[in-house]
Amino acid sequence: MLNQQTPTLPRDCGACPIRHRAVCAQCEAEELEQLDRIKYYRNFEAGQTIVWSGDQMDFVGSVVTGIATLTQTMEDGRTQMVGLLLPSDFVGRPGRSVAAYDVVATSDMVMCCFRKKPFEQLLSVTPAVAQRLLQMTLDELDAAREWMLVLGRKTAREKIASLLSIIGRRNATLNLGAPAGKMVFDLPLTREAMADYLGLTLETVSRQISALRRDGVIVLEGKRRVTVPDFDRLLDEAGDDSDGGLPV
Amino acid sequence: MLNQQTPTLPRDCGACPIRHRAVCAQCEAEELEQLDRIKYYRNFEAGQTIVWSGDQMDFVGSVVTGIATLTQTMEDGRTQMVGLLLPSDFVGRPGRSVAAYDVVATSDMVMCCFRKKPFEQLLSVTPAVAQRLLQMTLDELDAAREWMLVLGRKTAREKIASLLSIIGRRNATLNLGAPAGKMVFDLPLTREAMADYLGLTLETVSRQISALRRDGVIVLEGKRRVTVPDFDRLLDEAGDDSDGGLPV
DNA sequence: GCCCATCCTTGACGCAGATCAAACTTCCGG
DNA sequence: CCGGAAGTTTGATCTGCGTCAAGGATGGGC
Numbered sequence: 001m002l003n004q005q006t007p008t009l010p011r012d013c014g015a016c017p018i019r020h021r022a023v024c025a026q027c028e029a030e031e032l033e034q035l036d037r038i039k040y041y042r043n044f045e046a047g048q049t050i051v052w053s054g055d056q057m058d059f060v061g062s063v064v065t066g067i068a069t070l071t072q073t074m075e076d077g078r079t080q081m082v083g084l085l086l087p088s089d090f091v092g093r094p095g096r097s098v099a100a101y102d103v104v105a106t107s108d109m110v111m112c113c114f115r116k117k118p119f120e121q122l123l124s125v126t127p128a129v130a131q132r133l134l135q136m137t138l139d140e141l142d143a144a145r146e147w148m149l150v151l152g153r154k155t156a157r158e159k160i161a162s163l164l165s166i167i168g169r170r171n172a173t174l175n176l177g178a179p180a181g182k183m184v185f186d187l188p189l190t191r192e193a194m195a196d197y198l199g200l201t202l203e204t205v206s207r208q209i210s211a212l213r214r215d216g217v218i219v220l221e222g223k224r225r226v227t228v229p230d231f232d233r234l235l236d237e238a239g240d241d242s243d244g245g246l247p248v
Numbered sequence: 249m250l251n252q253q254t255p256t257l258p259r260d261c262g263a264c265p266i267r268h269r270a271v272c273a274q275c276e277a278e279e280l281e282q283l284d285r286i287k288y289y290r291n292f293e294a295g296q297t298i299v300w301s302g303d304q305m306d307f308v309g310s311v312v313t314g315i316a317t318l319t320q321t322m323e324d325g326r327t328q329m330v331g332l333l334l335p336s337d338f339v340g341r342p343g344r345s346v347a348a349y350d351v352v353a354t355s356d357m358v359m360c361c362f363r364k365k366p367f368e369q370l371l372s373v374t375p376a377v378a379q380r381l382l383q384m385t386l387d388e389l390d391a392a393r394e395w396m397l398v399l400g401r402k403t404a405r406e407k408i409a410s411l412l413s414i415i416g417r418r419n420a421t422l423n424l425g426a427p428a429g430k431m432v433f434d435l436p437l438t439r440e441a442m443a444d445y446l447g448l449t450l451e452t453v454s455r456q457i458s459a460l461r462r463d464g465v466i467v468l469e470g471k472r473r474v475t476v477p478d479f480d481r482l483l484d485e486a487g488d489d490s491d492g493g494l495p496v
Numbered sequence: 497g498c499c500c501a502t503c504c505t506t507g508a509c510g511c512a513g514a515t516c517a518a519a520c521t522t523c524c525g526g
Numbered sequence: 527c528c529g530g531a532a533g534t535t536t537g538a539t540c541t542g543c544g545t546c547a548a549g550g551a552t553g554g555g556c
Binding site (some may be wrong): 074138140198 | 318386396
């Protein structure tokens, strides 16, 4: 991950890669300016913990580039990932001063942070931001509920297939259009992180990935690069309706 | 469940039992009046399905009395409960016309419904409603994430203890003050519904409840009435921090 | 080049919880 | 009062995944 670039921060919202998907998506010029006034960028390195559960948290923000995870840990060390944060996803909760989860950077990251107090102030007077935040929160709630089905009722193989199809689908919508036919992407997570997401052990994750490879559902190139020859086949393995995902 | 009462509907918001906890909690008189104009009450019987996943849904609303469940079902019949709706909880999603989950009345229920279109209209011009809805959605998201830890990482015994402690805590905050010491409540769910919530089979639920009873963690009176002699002990069995729940 | 850390894979074995099966309790309708 | 349905309990057995253990790949630092 030796990244030479001194990340040139997009000081200008107009050029921001997440301008039209983040919490600021629906803002007009003047609202954007208000946000601009309370924003600042922060970089995080892969592996770095951004916030510890229980810590004071004086900012909220958006993932600009990179990937982070939201995890809960029990006293005896068992951990469960409860969210995967991708570019444009929102971090933190207005109205709460203490973090409820650990937030960890999985890759090098750039975050666009807002000081919490002014952001909350802005929320109460700027409907565009509040409405967008509501939309995004409802989407996250749907994702969490979809994940409850995965955790509660799916087999290990179905869990892996579900994770792959979610990552694949998101990649597809980001790059091209509809997910279909062949598809290639990189796994942004280690086997252990996948296990934490899926409520499995890393050994089981490894075994099931091997099994899916043996059965031709996926093709691996190294440990991380995945090719899905037939996306419908993968959805089938995930136990999902082949029409895929939630109705909108 | 032979309920004689013809439920006298609280036409008046001022006398509504959920006035200060539902989506209307932060409304002033005039906003309340706007809501009042688009609201209507509906009754449901225990066991009745309120909405089918995939159905058109032309209303949103609040649970006034009674209990409902939100469930997802896979093609082969495996089902997972993804939400438990108690009085004041919100049903439906603004901006979506098709239901994503089955909503089933677990007891006799009264719902305060709003026609969807006018409600969405109102959302965009009434910050008090939009803000309250955001708060409630964030709370639900936290609950869903707490439940992901339960589903993904807890043992059957811990799952049962977690469910009991959640129901107990909610009962306590509804009736008295802080949950502590002795506590009595009724289980609002069948063993099967508990199994669907916990990602278990109903046999395992039954066995673990018996085990908790044998070990003195709970006392049963009939199948449904539960006494918890020592709430901290129950929290301990649930694997939760004894200070209990999310920081606020 | 070699070493070491991190990540991953694979095997052997055991157990928590699923599955299959049967019987009990409660309660409502006739 | 009896019969049957719905819900619950308990037992016997099976199995998917966890646990423990060993070894293989990869890549960065020296």
